[in-house]
Amino acid sequence: MSGRVATPLRLHRQLNEIWASGRGVKRLAAVNHSVIGTRFMITALIFFGIGGLLAMLIRAQLATSRSAFIGPDLYNQVFTMHGTIMMFLFAIPMFEGMAIYLLPKLLGTRDLAFPRLGAFGYWCYLFGGAILIAAMLAGAAPDSGWFMYTPLSSSAFTPGVNADVWLLGITFVEISAVTAAVELVVSILKIRAPGMSLNRMPIFGWYVLVTAGMMVLGFPPLILGSILLELERAFDLPFFDTARGGDALLWQHLFWLFGHPEVYIIFLPAAGAVSTILPVFAQRELTGYRAVVVALVALAFLSFGLWVHHMFAVGIPHMALAFFSAASAAVTIPTAVQIFAWIATLAHGRPRFDIPMLWIFGFLFVFILGGLTGVMLAMVPFNWQAHDTQFVTAHLHYVLVGGFIFPLVAALYYWLPHIRGRVPAFRLSMPAFWLVFIGFNVTFFMMHLTGLRGMPRRVGTYPVEAGWDWLNLISSIGGFILTMGFALIVVDVFLQVRYGRRFRRNPWKARTLEWAQPIPPPAYNFASLPWITRRADTLEPASIGPELAAGHGYLGFARNGWMETLGVDITSGRMEHVIVLPRQTYLPFWTALAVAAFVLSFLFSYYWFSLLPLGIAFILLLCWTRVTGLDRDNGPVVIGREEIAPLHYETHRPPSWWGMIIALIADAAFYGSLVFSPLFLWLTAPAWPPSQTLKSGMVVPALLVATLAAAPLCARRAVALNAKSRSPVLWLAATAILQFASLILLVILMRTGLPAPTVHAYNATSFALLAYSVLHTFLAAVFSLFGLWRVWAGYVSARRSLDLRIATPLHDYTAITGFAGIGLVLLLPTLITAGEAFR
Amino acid sequence: MTVAARLRRRPLAYLASLTILSGCTGPLSALDPAGPAAASTATLWWIMFSGAAVLSLLMAVLVALAFLKPGIASLWSARSWIIYGGLVMPGAVLSALLIAALVLGERMIARPLEQPPLKVAAQARQWTWSFAYPDSRRATLSVNVLHIPAGEPVDVTVTTTDVIHSFWVPRLGGKIDAIPGHRNVVRLQADRPGVYGGVCAEFCGAGHSAMPFTVLAHEPEEFAAIMAGAIEEARR
Secondary structure (H helix, E strand, C coil), rough: CCCCCCCCCHHHHHHHHHHHHCCCCHHHCCCCCCHHHHHHHHHHHHHHHHHHHHHHHHHHCCCCCCCCCCCHHEEEEEEEEHHHHHHHHHHHHHHHHHHHHHHHHHCCCCCCHHHHHHHHHHHHHHHHHHHHHHHCCCCCCCCCCCCCCCCCCCCCCCCHHHHHHHHHHHHHHHHHHHHHHHHHHHHHHHHCCCCHHHHHHHHHHHHHHHHHHHHHHHHHHHHHHHHHHHHHEEEECCCCCCHHHCHHHHHHHHHHHHHHHHHHHHHHHHHHHHHHHHHHHHHCCCCCHHHHHHHHHHHHHHHHCCCCCCCCCCCHHHHHHHHHHHHHHCCCHHHHHHHHHHHHHHHHHCCCCCCHHHHHHHHHHHEEEHHHHHHHHHHHHHHHHHCCCCHHHHHHHHHHHHHHHHHHHHHHHHHEEEHCCCCCCCHHHHHHHHHHHHHHHHCCCHHHHHCCCCCCCCCCCCHHHHHHHHHHHHHHHHHHHHHHHHHHHHHHHHHHHHCEECCCCCCCCCCHHHHHHHCCCCCCCCEECCCCEEEEECHHHHHHHHHHHCCCCCCCCCCCCEEEEEEECCCCEEEEEEECCCCCCHHHHHHHHHHHHHHHHHHHHCCHHHHHHHHHHHHHHHHHHHHHHCCCCCCEEEECCCCCCCCCCHHCCCCCCCCCEEEHHHHHHHHHHHHHHHHHHHCCCCCCCCCCCCCCCCHHHHHHHHHHHHHHHHHHHHHHHHCCCCCCCHHEEEEHHHHHHHHHHHHHHHHHHCCCCCHHHHHHHHHHHHHHHHHHHHHHHHHHHHHHHHHHHCCCCCCCHHHHHHCCCHHHHHHHHHHHHHHHHHHHHHHHHHHHHHH | CCCHHHHHHHHHHHHHHCCCCCCCCCCCCCCCCCCHHHHHHHHHHHHHHHHHHHHHHHHHHHHHHHHHHHHHHHHHHHHHHHHHHHHHHHHHHHHHHHHHHHHCCCCCCCCCCCCCCEEEEEECCCCEEEECCCCCCCCCCCECCCECCCHHHHHHHHEEECCCCEEEEECCCCCCEEECCEEEEEECCCCCHHHHHEEEECCCCHHHHHHHHEEECCCHHHHHHHHHHHHHHHHH
């Protein structure tokens, strides 16, 4: 079946036939990571252009005092959209695109774990971003700031559709962030070249792993906050309304619990690019590899413990602030470890200069200044002065432009030859750098002083007496120089892509796997997969490349038209199984379109109608499973190099199982934030205790606990029977019935015991907790029915048991969160009473 | 002539006269402090600014050394670069800074005093400030002008009737947010009588840019007179 390998060219034709994405309309069916990654990056760059134009409008408005260029209503939309676009539609998707494009190439594999999920994420991003831009062109863009503080963003003060555009559009885009995060984590853990243990992984892999892990935990609080605020706006559930037991501070906690890790989510991948590129020009591998990995993990932990430094002025006790102040200062240490690892790499190498290095120097200069002002802002007394002034605007641009844009341009110049197979013919990159570098510092350096001289953020006009005119004029002039620099980069990139000089392989003499590929890279990446025996940033692409192209590695053949790659053990990188990836399909496109229809109907308040596209999206998602699986036992297959391996359908824990686990971790972060909400409100919101609480009796809760507990036990019994080649049907059916019974009992509890959710935040949060369990029992039941269908259709056997086992974590999770939710809802009234007595 | 009278006669000229063309001064400049809280924060700033200047220069030298003269830079092992540069140096600098900031912050917060300070109430709404004086015998109220006595601490209780605002008088001290349902207190003190500008620092909608207010610090006797009934006149 494998066929003898003839020539590299014939192998290329065979693999290309299988892997290449179609042209024309068929392009919509593409799932290949190179295509999806490139799409993400190009779309993100277009949004960067739009965000940049908005920045120009801001600088034009602020150039002089009492400016009448744009009025406050428009100005508020402009700066809100500038921040929103740069954060959500540029920086994060740019990282996703870069990681999706590069990772399989660096890790020596053919694609990521869930190609269709990647495609789906892209369409969600594109449609969500398009909704925001369309709203802006229609003059109905969000105007409450990119941070959307309630109550300004609540329906009382933003009655129009503006805030809904943000909440729905951004949540839609965030689907792509979460799907990309899950996909990246699982891919890094499970899909690498055989022999690439975690400590041999190129350092960029570690950066993306940590970043994606942070996204798994960091985005759910924002998504929860957005859903709660949209529920408040659409259905009057008072999560943030002070008069009814809500609190505006709940929004701030949820937002910054996401918002601060977000900053590191943006910075880390860029630092990863530096850690990859700088050693190439130092002509030695990165020193302190382990120290850098430890620093990354430390940074990730710390970044979840310092969100309150955005809230130093909200009235939190000073000693509590001191803790967050110390944590904010402490992030300097892992960052300094990285910077000194880079310096040591240069010191112990034979550094040479090229354009990417120029941008890395720019990065170091700008980013270190941003880090220093960051330490200043972490000091509580200084923060009380500088918070919400132009000083912070300056600081955050130093950190984000310094920490993301400069390394990104370095990465662009470094990998552009790889993407397009051409090296630059002209040297426009040099003047472009100086325009950007000088323009940037002229814009933002003096802005620190503007802030200390009292100019708040987000003001569109200021009085001449304030004495900020000359400072702002300098900033505005710098802004236009900066823009010219970016325009010159665009021209330079166009010239390189169009007229650059062609080359064979590895122009930088890099020692990572992507340079062992044919260039520009083919859709299947490697004609055969490498095996790794040392750290994967010390390889010899010049010798590996031809060997892999000749098919001497793993899987150097075409089989059954399957898209095959290898799965490995998480830590050791030992070869485990062959992964058969799903082929090109339009399903992600249609599914995302259905979700877009849901978002739009919700946006225009057709709430009942919106259930229709939501249902269609759900059914389409179920259709994704139709092409996966095997209807008979296959046994191990030949993988080349005289080895055999089982197919992933027939192994214990293939990537899809890990996908479920990582998705549930994201879900748990979401649920944790939801549980936090009533507890936080109880302790800090003014209008507590509520006048009415849940009245349920004990019968319904007792029955609920029983059905919730029984379902995962039945599911386990089904898995056990299946393992002994006996029919799991009855137990699966029992699982589904118990889960539907839990669902009905939950609805009964909500309908009979819970007072109206619009009356008080206690009712609203209880409602949300129970609704969460309703949704999960429904999902779990669908998974049980799915298992039944797969058994009936012959896709399940003792050996092919994944379709049953993959649901086990979900069943357990549903039961556990069900207990927690019911427990909290039932216990909170007692806690409140006890708390009142204590007071 | 009293401050109030000067402000009444030529308000813009008076404010402008405060705007000295030097870089750091200005009617709203936190670097032109006029009270103890703002003064110690400004001192903290100058210390941090000098430290940051030294550190960024040092970093520039180290990067240049590593790139241009790797022979010299490689005298230190990679391990010592990372340990001394990445752990020891920031660890030492940050510990010192954190302790200093903590002590400073503790001195600035509105902790109870033996002689309870004067209380005033600032209430924000889109887009004006109104100030009440619960300690005064007459129920007095002023809009966009806050009267305080100079030379003694004043506790300002900040609330809002609608969205979030932030009360900030840069020359006297740090800002505090006005959050629905919450009462926050900031302690300010003006060392000398004078006019001190204030702004809303938290984005609060269409009128955010135009929500300034003024703090008038008076000699104690003058303040007492205003509290006794002259406030209407002062506002006009």
